[in-house]
Amino acid sequence: MSSFSLPTNHTLPSLLHYHTPKATLSQNPSLLPKSSQSQFLGLKLSNSSPLSIPSSSYVKGSIVAKITEGSLAPAFTLKDQDGKTVSLSKFKGKPVVVYFYPADETPGCTKQACAFRDSYEKFKKAGAEVIGISGDDPSSHKAFKQKYKLPFTLLSDEGNRVRKEWGVPADLFGALPGRQTYVLDKNGVVRLVYNNQFQPEKHIDETLKFLQSA
């Protein structure tokens, strides 16, 4: 139920429109049917999941673009738990762990947040910052952060715009927002993508392992 660098093999890719041309030139060959590719002449589309076999709805012409290893992470500006706007660019110059999670105060997300909290010092020691992103509003994030004494920033991706832009795949046939973590290097390039919906603590193990070995 987990995978490195690629969307997990038990999810279907989200259907997105690719609209940030300067990001992402994936080295992986596109697996999209020709009809989709022809709509974006000149743009190489990355859909590197080995099991992203297009379903019938997928082939209708939506374009999938997602951030994979080697991609330059697209910039975003979101509100944090205190309502302050935070840009990803603020963290340039050091590695960043950006983890997308379904929702505050759900069991898996709580386990994941607490695991990041408990290992936060190790992340700091590796020189990295941690950012959690979900579709919850700042007040929800504030309560969640306070309740579990989370030392890192939580960002509100209301409307799940950034989630879609980064191509975080949904789980269970789109019923569940996906749980995917990206490790960005100090230049903002994605070095690791890890997806695992139901074993949230593994996100900490894998990203920490990666940072410590880098």
Next chain:
Amino acid sequence: MAILPRHNPTFRPLHHARLSHHNSLPARIYCSTTTTPAKPSRDQIIKRPTIVPAALVQTAATVSTRPVLNDPSLQSTWSHRVWVASGCTTVLISLSKSLTTAVDSHIWIEPILAGFIGYVLADLGSGIYHWGIDNYGDSETPFFGKQIEAFQGHHKWPWTITRRQFANNLHALARAVTFTVLPLDLICNDNAVLHGFVGVCSGCIMFSQQFHAWAHCTKSKLPAAVVALQDAGILVSRSQHAAHHRSPYNNNYCIVSGVWNEILDNSKFFEAMEMILFFKLGVRPRSWTEPNSDWTEETESASLISEL
């Protein structure tokens, strides 16, 4: 199943948990005690027990700090016995139809296999139903309200199930089985496979409350045959079911054989269902909240039992 946003259930005196897999009627919940909880400041327990058939005498709640173990509401009444008899009759009719048809048709494997599938699926059904009732709705939920309340009461005082007499324990499921299986007995003839499945599945569901009660008993109090069946995994084991009564109260929901428990828990089946319901309907299951008096077993009562 009615699913409502969770809100604090109204506490009542202890109610016994019931499972009604094919329940087509409102389940009847009996108070297994008529006393207030040990610490009145913890809960707002309504002392008056819920009254189920009017003919039954419901002892008025006595203000006491501990449950009364020989409470009449734990005993079987003739109404209970009649329902259990009718449930058993419908199950036996189904099984005998399966047997006679199998003999006439000279088929054995298919009805036996159908029966086995019935046994296996009864366990799965018991788990899914139990999960739903444990996590969603409250005492005001239409149709399921009393069962939900009873399940919560069972979590507070799990040991009282071991004090409940046989027909008292099974009658609600027996009633559901009667209404479900009787039509099949009358309509379906000469179908050994169908009756094999129905007979075994409904029988397991009806007796699941007995299996449940046995899972709450101590080993020394159980017949050797029951212990052997539990140890063999044919009936739900005491240890497996005990895990359901421990925080975080979100696992080991199946109570026939428990064969599905490991699969459902390891695959995070219920967690996935809970997440889907949360994102689609906005309802949070009870098991997501911190353990509170909804779930927490009253250990004082447990210690009382040991004194007896």
